[in-house]
Amino acid sequence: xxxxxxxxxxxxxxxxxxxxxxxxxxxxPITPQSxxxxxxxxxxxWLTTGMxxxxxxxxxxxxxxxxxxxxxxxxxxxSSSSPGxxxxxxxxxxxxGAELPCVxxxxxxxxxxxxxxxPSQSDYNQCVKGxxxxxxxxxxxxxxxxxxxxxxxxxxxxxxxxYRTPVIILADGIVGQMMEKVELRPEKPRMTxxxxxxxxxxxxxxxxxxxxxxxxxxxxxxxDVQERFNQKLAAKYEVIKENEVRYEEYQTxxxxxxxxxxxxxxxxxxxxxxxxxxxxxxxxLLRPVTLFPFPAKRLQELSGQVKSMMSIELxxxxxxxxxxxxxxxxxxxxxxxxxxxxxxTPDEIVEAFKKFNNLK
Amino acid sequence: MNIEDxxxxxNIVYKKTPILTDNVMHYCxxxxxxxxxxxxxxxxxxxxxxxxxxxxxxxxCSVFAxxxxxxxxQQAAHGRAPALATATKRLNPDKxxxxxxxxxxxxxxxxxxxxxxxxxxxxxxxxxINNGIYGMTGGQMAPTTLLGMKTATTPYGxxxxxxxxxxxxxxxxxxxxxxxFITRQSVHTAPAARKAKAAIRKAFEYSQxxxxxxxxxxxxxxxxxxxxxxxxxxxxxxxxxxxxxxxxDIKDVLKQE
Numbered sequence: 117x118x119x120x121x122x123x124x125x126x127x128x129x130x131x132x133x134x135x136x137x138x139x140x141x142x143x144x145p146i147t148p149q150s151x152x153x154x155x156x157x158x159x160x161x162w163l164t165t166g167m168x169x170x171x172x173x174x175x176x177x178x179x180x181x182x183x184x185x186x187x188x189x190x191x192x193x194x195s196s197s198s199p200g201x202x203x204x205x206x207x208x209x210x211x212x213g214a215e216l217p218c219v220x221x222x223x224x225x226x227x228x229x230x231x232x233x234x235p236s237q238s239d240y241n242q243c244v245k246g247x248x249x250x251x252x253x254x255x256x257x258x259x260x261x262x263x264x265x266x267x268x269x270x271x272x273x274x275x276x277x278x279y280r281t282p283v284i285i286l287a288d289g290i291v292g293q294m295m296e297k298v299e300l301r302p303e304k305p306r307m308t309x310x311x312x313x314x315x316x317x318x319x320x321x322x323x324x325x326x327x328x329x330x331x332x333x334x335x336x337x338x339x340d341v342q343e344r345f346n347q348k349l350a351a352k353y354e355v356i357k358e359n360e361v362r363y364e365e366y367q368t369x370x371x372x373x374x375x376x377x378x379x380x381x382x383x384x385x386x387x388x389x390x391x392x393x394x395x396x397x398x399x400x401l402l403r404p405v406t407l408f409p410f411p412a413k414r415l416q417e418l419s420g421q422v423k424s425m426m427s428i429e430l431x432x433x434x435x436x437x438x439x440x441x442x443x444x445x446x447x448x449x450x451x452x453x454x455x456x457x458x459x460x461t462p463d464e465i466v467e468a469f470k471k472f473n474n475l476k
Numbered sequence: 477m478n479i480e481d482x483x484x485x486x487n488i489v490y491k492k493t494p495i496l497t498d499n500v501m502h503y504c505x506x507x508x509x510x511x512x513x514x515x516x517x518x519x520x521x522x523x524x525x526x527x528x529x530x531x532x533x534x535x536x537c538s539v540f541a542x543x544x545x546x547x548x549x550q551q552a553a554h555g556r557a558p559a560l561a562t563a564t565k566r567l568n569p570d571k572x573x574x575x576x577x578x579x580x581x582x583x584x585x586x587x588x589x590x591x592x593x594x595x596x597x598x599x600x601x602x603x604x605i606n607n608g609i610y611g612m613t614g615g616q617m618a619p620t621t622l623l624g625m626k627t628a629t630t631p632y633g634x635x636x637x638x639x640x641x642x643x644x645x646x647x648x649x650x651x652x653x654x655x656x657f658i659t660r661q662s663v664h665t666a667p668a669a670r671k672a673k674a675a676i677r678k679a680f681e682y683s684q685x686x687x688x689x690x691x692x693x694x695x696x697x698x699x700x701x702x703x704x705x706x707x708x709x710x711x712x713x714x715x716x717x718x719x720x721x722x723x724x725d726i727k728d729v730l731k732q733e
Contacts, residue, residue, distance in 0.1 A: 127653060138562060138566055139567055140566070140587050155592070160589055161489070162576070168563075168566045168567055170562070171593035172559070172592075173588055174590075175589065175590065176556070176559075176588070176589075177562075178559075180552065180553060180556035180559035180560055180589070181559045181560070181562055181563035183550075183552070183553075183556070183559075183560055183563075184550060184552075184559060184560030184561060184562065184563035184564045185559065185563040185564065185567050187550040187564065188530070188567055188568060190567050192563065192567075194614070205554055207553065207556075209680075210553050214551075259616065320530050320548035320564070321525055321527075321530075321548065321552055321568075322526075322527045322529060322530060322548055322568075322571055323527055323547050323548050323676060324527050324544065325527070329546050329547055329548050329549070330548045330549070331542040331548065331549035331551065332549070332550045332551060333542060333549075333551035335539060335540075335551060349623070350556075390482065390719055404541040441659075
């Protein structure tokens with residue numbers, strides 16, 4: 117039996133980083149995710165696995181430390197919450213532009229501005245559409261449980277190195293703060309120098325006699341060079357869209373109405389589906405696990421089966437645009453959301469659902 | 477005597493270090509960057525640390541430093557090089573890690589990163605080129621621009637009331653407990669360049685002693701930005717820059733009194 121421990125989602129991120137062989141974490145305190153660095157500092161992994169943990173002077177610095185560590189081919193990560201992620205967007209753009217692997221956790225809170233410290237999903241557009249300047253995407257994973265938080269660190273690093281791209285774990289204040297049982301998967305050691313050279317021959321590890329020198333840059337200056345690079349990124353994103361779409365379905369086999377929700381909202385929508393089914397309404401749920409790449413193809417298929425879809429988000433309606441693009445008018449698409457750190461009850465969603473679908 | 481007779485090994489009195497690539501430098505004739513690049517390259521060769529060196533280039537004229545030195549390079553966002561260097565050194569403590577930054581990069585947009593890297597005592601080397609102007613973007617005011625100095629954004633001369641005062645960074649960071657060696661040098665004459673090279677070597681050596689950050693400021697010319705001939709720029713630097721930014725060691729924690 118694998119060991120199960122009760123812990124917060126944020127703690128799961130930290131414990132998973134240590135157990136999955138992360139080389140470095142660089143962060144700056146911000147509510148509601150400070151437990152990530154607090155847990156790491158308490159665990160002192162530099163004494164066991166050799167993992168480096170450092171409190172930086174700002175989120176700007178944290179993400180650039182991640183950039184430096186990623187240049188060295190190391191498994192490096194940071195975590196923050198919405199205002200901090202805004203500061204990191206410069207670095208994220210550079211990481212994408214230099215094709216560097218890393219994991220960035222965003223434990224979202226309400227915005228804009230300093231906003232609230234309560235949960236929100238209002239950074240969907242920022243994280244899924246890019247966030248920083250220039251044409252780029254990061255792979256975005258949306259955890260809905262403490263177990264997901266634990267598992268997505270490892271998945272995130274695998275995807276980051278497979279595609280040489282930043283991976284964002286788009287969590288929220290609920291998933292970060294709630295305590296749940298987490299199964300500790302078998303440990304993975306940190307990469308050896310030989311493994312690092314094999315997986316990241318491009319890394320700045322010191323120019324050895326057997327290779328020419330490596331340099332990591334996102335600078336092109338010449339339009340044709342830049343355009344070729346943009347098209348190379350586009351081709352990579354196509355491969356990611358083809359191979360890495362992840363989603364979960366709940367009660368969709370005979371569903372006549374579909375909810376689309378990610379993260380904590382998907383957990384709430386499961387209860388909504390159960391409640392509606394008790395009333396004899398055949399509802400189902402599609403939970404995108406990857407937000408980029410988005411499960412557009414599956415939504416397209418389901419648009420031929422259901423009478424309508426409804427996107428449920430803790431924001432003013434962001435993912436709903438992607439749902440509409442996916443179904444392209446094939447069925448009506450509605451939206452219900454709460455903002456400012458307020459969270460919907462299942463009853464509230466049932467009421468909005470019935471109103472949208474003219475059901476009693 | 478033909479050329480092959482002259483090229484005999486016993487006749488060689490100078491050769492280009494193999495740490496410099498054969499790429500033609502994009503720097504303007506008269507610019508100090510080429511000389512500083514050469515000095516850094518020679519130190520790396522003489523110390524035999526090509527395979528142990530990781531460098532970080534800034535945004536500014538020396539953004540392309542990675543084209544000229546035959547070592548592993550990371551190119552940083554504007555001002556952020558000390559953050560990259562921090563992670564690189566902590567993740568690779570056996571490596572020599574240095575940043576190469578201009579005055580706009582280090583003393584303006586990157587002040588937080590340099591000050592906190594100094595404060596944390598990161599065991600890295602910072603090469604700071606101070607020519608009092610933004611070269612790459614076309615000669616705008618830098619934090620280190622002297623009062624009265626004309627630039628593209630101070631066309632009537634830098635006025636303290638309008639533009640603030642020049643930022644003199646080296647004595648500020650010398651006060652921080654995390655710094656080990658702070659020096660100010662120049663490369664406008666052969667003796668000055670020799671001294672600068674010795675300072676760069678000392679900085680590299682200190683970075684492996686675990687005693688904190690070493691900072692080599694090079695007071696430099698930007699004759700294009702200053703709109704002067706290289707010779708006139710050197711003279712102007714000696715007469716004006718050296719008054720505000722005097723040469724010499726500012727801090728050396730290992731120096732015996």
